[in-house]
Amino acid sequence: MTINANAKGFSGRCLCGAVTFESSASPQVVVxxxxxxxxxxxxxxxxxxxxxxxxxxxxxxxxTFYEHRADSGNTISKGFCGTCGSPIYSTTSGYPDAVFPRASVLDDPEMVQPQMVVYASRAVSWDKLDETLPAFAEGAGG
Known part of the structure; x- marks a missing residue:
């Protein structure tokens, strides 16, 4: 995974507005x-x-954080607003220098374009995603 810190940035917030975030970098990948x-x-x-x-x-x-071990063996830490419960971001021990904000809480959700699907083998039949995106049965590596 290549990370370019020389980028535009974006912001987001939870449903109630108690938690906000800003990124000084543009998305490196959207999954x-x-x-x-x-x-x-x-x-x-x-x-x-x-x-x-x-x-x-x-x-x-x-x-508020909830930590658990993923199938990969990595520890995932998911951050939520303690007031409204909106998922804000996650981190993983597999990529300690990265953060994974949720696109659902962006101030401008149209600023991102998903680039791939991971764990496609676990997708439910009623959730139809863009079939033109590269899809990985499990994770995309790392």
Whole structure:
């Protein structure tokens, strides 16, 4: 994964506005994930993650975290607004220098364009994603 810290940036916030974030870097990659954990934490068939350098990410407000071990063996830490429950971002021990904000809470969700689907083998039949995107049965590596 290549991370370019020389970029435009973006911002987002939870439903109630108690948690906000800013990135001084543009998305490095945008990924739809269909794994069970993402389905359960998003309340739908997948979630869309943005990958940025951790050093470019600033969060304001109180974030509540839930940690668990993923199928990959990595420890995933998911950050939610403690007031409204909106998922804000996650981190993983597999990529310690990266942060994965959720596209669903962007101030301008149209600024991202998903580039791939991971854990496509776990996708549910009723959640139709863009079939032209590269799809990986499991993760995309790393």
């Amino acid at each position: 739809h994930c269909c794994c069970k954990d993402c389905r359960k934490s998003s309340g739908t068939g997948h979630c869309t993650h943005i990958v940025i350098p951790k050093s470019a990410f600033v969060v304001t407000g109180d974030v």
